[in-house]
Amino acid sequence: METVVFLLAATAAVVSALGVVMARNPVHSALSLVGTLFAVAVLFVLQEAHFLAAVQVIVYAGAVVVLFLFVIMLLGVDRHEMLDDPLPFQRPLALAAGAVALFGLLALVGGTVATGGFSARGPALSGSEGNVERIAKSLFTDFIWPFEITSVLLVIAVVGAIVLVREGRPGEAEAEDGDGAPR
Amino acid sequence: MSVDTQYYLIVAAILFTVGATGVLVRRNALVMFMCVELMLNAVNLTFVTFARALDDIGGQVFVFFVLVVAAAEVVVGLAIIVAIFRKRQGATADDLNLLKG
Numbered sequence: 001m002e003t004v005v006f007l008l009a010a011t012a013a014v015v016s017a018l019g020v021v022m023a024r025n026p027v028h029s030a031l032s033l034v035g036t037l038f039a040v041a042v043l044f045v046l047q048e049a050h051f052l053a054a055v056q057v058i059v060y061a062g063a064v065v066v067l068f069l070f071v072i073m074l075l076g077v078d079r080h081e082m083l084d085d086p087l088p089f090q091r092p093l094a095l096a097a098g099a100v101a102l103f104g105l106l107a108l109v110g111g112t113v114a115t116g117g118f119s120a121r122g123p124a125l126s127g128s129e130g131n132v133e134r135i136a137k138s139l140f141t142d143f144i145w146p147f148e149i150t151s152v153l154l155v156i157a158v159v160g161a162i163v164l165v166r167e168g169r170p171g172e173a174e175a176e177d178g179d180g181a182p183r
Numbered sequence: 184m185s186v187d188t189q190y191y192l193i194v195a196a197i198l199f200t201v202g203a204t205g206v207l208v209r210r211n212a213l214v215m216f217m218c219v220e221l222m223l224n225a226v227n228l229t230f231v232t233f234a235r236a237l238d239d240i241g242g243q244v245f246v247f248f249v250l251v252v253a254a255a256e257v258v259v260g261l262a263i264i265v266a267i268f269r270k271r272q273g274a275t276a277d278d279l280n281l282l283k284g
């Protein structure tokens with residue numbers, strides 16, 4: 001049973017990922033991205049990461065992709081992509097680099113080269129408590145300092161986004177307008 | 184019966200490669216961004232897989248932080264794309280050659 005679910009989710013994830021890359025229309029790319037994120041969430045559930053699966057669906061599929069779609073619709077870039085390539089050798093070279101990376105990663109997975117981190121073992125994953133309880137305990141004891149820094153990071157991101165998209169007021173000199181292009 | 188760790192890692196490797204190739208191949212800045220998200224998700228899958236394989240909750244907590252950083256990155260990145268689009272009327276990465284000598 002688990003094998004069947006795994007095969008279905010893995011196939012869906014890979015096919016949707018290919019859809020993200022190959023779709024001509026950015027809206028189709030965004031919708032394929034939702035498919036991949038859901039499939040990865042299913043894989044999370046299969047590995048007993050229930051909390052992360054829920055967060056994945058809520059934050060990624062619910063917020064990030066919606067933000068992507070907002071921007072696509074706002075900018076109206078959902079028509080065409082410039083297809084003539086100024087660097088004609090770039091695309092084959094990129095595909096070759098991707099193939100090399102894939103073979104390298106698969107070789108790493110097959111071998112037992114990367115077995116370094118065993119000594120850094122933290123609190124156990126298995127046990128009688130639920131997954132959420134365990135993550136909460138670890139997050140608010142071992143990882144409390146990174147957690148606090150995370151909140152600062154989010155505030156900085158919000159302020160940065162507002163500063164970046166703010167229209168300059170009419171009276172303001174456009175000193176930050178590097179190339180002096182008229183609006 | 185449970186699926187072996189290696190198969191999850193293979194799926195993650197394929198997802199990561201597809202994302203990386205997408206960043207190299209596509210020229211629409213928005214689609215490049217989505218491919219970066221794809222790569223982040225592949226790494227998250229690896230983290231969760233190793234968290235189960237090594238019986239260590241740290242991997243899952245780390246995925247939580249990766250999610251937060253990815254959300255912040257999307258917010259700032261999309262703001263930059265919107266700001267660029269206002270000036271240039273296009274979101275193709277090759278048009279951004281202001282620093283070219």
